[in-house]
Amino acid sequence: MSEKIWYRVLDNKDRLPEGRVKSVTAGHKGICLTHFEGKFSALDNRCPHQGGPLGEGSIEKGMLRCPWHGWDFHPCTGLPPGGYDDGVPTYEVKEEDGAIFVGLDPEPEHRPTVSDVMVETMINWGVDRVFGMVGHSNLGFADAMKRKEQEGKLRYFGIRHEGTASFAASAYGKLTGKPAACFSIAGPGATNMYTGLWDARVDRAPILALTGQVATQVVGTGNFQEVDLVQAFANVAEFNHRVQRDSKHAELMSLAVKHALLMRNVSHLTFPDEVQEVEVPARAKAQGPEKRITALDIAPPKEAVEEAVGLISQAKRPVIIMGHGARKHKEAIIAFAQFLNATVVTTFKGKGLISDHHPLGGGVLGRSGTPIASWFMNESDLLIVFGASFSNHTGITPKKPIIQVDFDPLALSKFHPVEVAVYGDIARSLELFKEGVGPVANTIDQRYEIAERWRIWRDEKTTRLTETSEKGLSSIALFECMNKLTPENAVMCVDVGNNAYSFGRYFESKAHDFLMSGYLGSIGFALPAAMGAWAAVGDSRPVVAVAGDGGLCQYLAEITTLVKYGMPVKLIVLNNHELGKISKEQRAGEFDVWQTSLTNPDFAAFARSAGAWGKQAKTQAEMEAGMEELFTQQGPGLLEVLTDVELI
Structure with a gap:
């Protein structure tokens, strides 16, 4: 018999008065510690009937009563009255220097489950x-x-x-x-x-x-x-x-x-519940992916490649569109665009796959996009689409000849026919396209036009910056401030609502990655997404979350999680006290604006109460100073900007 291991379960015996019971832990064992008739006793804390914690019960008329179903046990022996055989085990107890110890046999070695x-x-x-x-x-x-x-x-x-x-x-x-x-x-x-x-x-x-x-x-x-x-x-x-x-x-x-x-x-x-702790035999071994995953760089069908090469060879003004599905192939696609002198635009989910400062970068298409991208799409004579699914929000026109490349055959021609549907690995398809076109592409260099369209759009943004309000700052002012101060390699997590539309339109990508709730469009995404992003990149890159007041309140308590795990997420919240996008949709549908106003906390004060950095900005100067300070913080921080719901 092994010697018992003694666990200190009570530092001072006076903390458990006569006639009282208490739940304590000895090693991994739950103990009901009792003090009855001048004696300390230790019983198994688990009632044999429903598993109730006996240490949360009470001693009544000399018997320990289970708090769950009222069954009685003697406080010292663990035996029930009436000679029943459903008592609870007891354990040795000793007192040293006023402290109480419980003695248990050594715990058995853990067996795999x-x-x-x-x-x-x-x-x-x-x-x-x-x-x-x-x-x-x-x-x-x-x-x-x-x-x-x-x-x-x-x-x-x-x-x-x-x-x-x-x-x-x-x-x-x-x-x-x-x-x-x-x-x-x-x-x-x-x-x-x-x-x-x-x-x-x-x-x-x-x-x-x-x-x-x-x-x-x-x-x-x-x-x-x-x-x-x-x-x-x-x-x-x-x-x-x-x-x-x-x-x-x-x-x-x-x-x-x-x-x-x-x-x-x-x-x-x-x-x-009954399966999780079942022991497994010694021969049961964990597995891994070795020889369980095949290579995925499959080549597209020869006929599709030939048709695609034929259209590319004839095009003068091709435009390349990248969706989120092209993320891991963005470098190869940009290299192909340089070979074709082609403008590259993205879907909103694909924002940032090419920098807005790249000579061939044309910004984002669709409802959250810029007039630059739509202008080049409308002026093109061929669209080459990689990893995009042609949703209504994206706005890829079916009126132009289209080559669609995707590794999911169900995504090809999903909503309407396209001229050439290419099923295969994107990088492998690009190699075959370039090989088929030859050493020189017969296309117009669009770089000058791209620079000109960006100049026109930035002039327009400068004009919009003059729009001010006593109700709060404009979204464009906030995102122009972010353009100047946000770290160039940050992972950007955006929520749903007017804040997302303005973000897509006004924030200019550099070496950023962007995460959003794309097709589901679920409000509240930004803060949890930032936690997932930080779990992926750690401290190697900054992580920034942009949310409206409606979205942030969905998971506001997770600021405490940022603090607990030291996640240095930088959160920027646009507070306009309204579900602004819903109000806009009500007006567009010729409904009354109803039940979209919000009563919000002081978000900056809430962040501080949770242990994070927090500051509120009401003016342009406060916003610029606050944002600059936000990005210098070592830990999590929140900048709350009071904005006008109409200046988006």
Whole structure:
């Protein structure tokens, strides 16, 4: 028999008066410490009936009463009255120098569980960032992640709302092309993640959703926090499974991550409570991606290449359009544009894929874009489109000849026919296009026209800067200030609403990356996205979030998360006390403006109360000084700018 290990559970015995009980912990063991008839005793803290914490009960008429269902136990022996055999174990107690100690046998060495194998497999596949909330139905899986974090193989971020977890993981996937995980309990924790998962799905971002679940035997019975999560996630998840005792656990996690990566979609695994801590045999090993992923640089069909080359060879004024799907090929596309002397414009989701200061950069198309991009599209004789899906917001005209290149065959000609649909890897397609066109392209050099259109647009912006108001600053003034002061390589996370439209139109990209809730258009995205971006880039690049007052309030409490984990996110909020975009839409639809006004906190004061830097700006001078100070802060900071809802 091994010697007992003695744990100090009470520093001063006087803190537990006669006739009282208290929950304490000895190692990992929960103890109900009692003080009865002058004696300290230690009982197992878990009631054998419903698991109630006996240390939260009370001593009544000489018996310890369970706080959950009222069953009685003797405070010293743990035995129930009447000779029943459902007592609770007791443990040795000793007193030294006024402190109370409980003696326990040494804890057994940890044995690998289902959760251990699956967490290790997840990490082997590159999923080493997790955003989530630990709770009663995911504790076994959380414990497995804790061990890997202690080994330095995983970063876990505890958030204040599960919607933040899924948005942050979605942003991480958009920026890196790799999945992060979001993690929740059963029931409401899981359903809170739903919106962020749809954001990832429609924007084609890989993401892994991990949910706890109540015991399998009570699913479908109306049990507390019971939701059939496989059924609930059926529409949003490309890969969607319940983990079972007899599952091939490493293989199941491998398939989940593989689907997320290759399909650029949502994978969901739910872990019933009774499965998470099941021990696995010694032969059960974690897996990794070795020899499980094929090369994806497939060449397009020969006929499509020949048709595309024919159109390119005839074009005089081609324009290249880059969407978010072309992100990892932007250098190759820009090199091809230089070969063709072609203007390059982007969708809003693709903002920043080419700098607005590049000689061939034509800005953003569509509702959040500039007149530069639309002018060149309308003057073109050929559009070459990479990684864009032709949504209404983008505004790619079907009236011009179009070559569309995409690695997703369903995206090709999705809304209308195009002249040439090219299915294949973008970089490989570019190589074949250039080879087919020959050493010299017969195109007009558009650089002079690009510079001229930018001059016209910047003159227009200067004119708009003269528009002022007593209600607040204009959005254009704010974004012109950002143009001067924002670090040139920052990751920019933008919310939804008028702030996003003005951001797309007035902020000029340099070496920035941009993240947004594209097709779902979910308000509240910016702050959680900034957390996901920082998890991806760490302190190697600045991370900036731009939000309106309506969007920021959705996840305002996450400023405390920035502080907790030292995330130096810089948050700029446009406060106009209104859901301005909705008011505008009501007017456009000839409705009365109704229920769009907002009562806001002092955002800067809230940030300071959470431990972040915060400052409010009401004037141009205050805004410029505040923004300059914001970007010098070492930790998280918030600049609140009071703006006029009509000056967008």
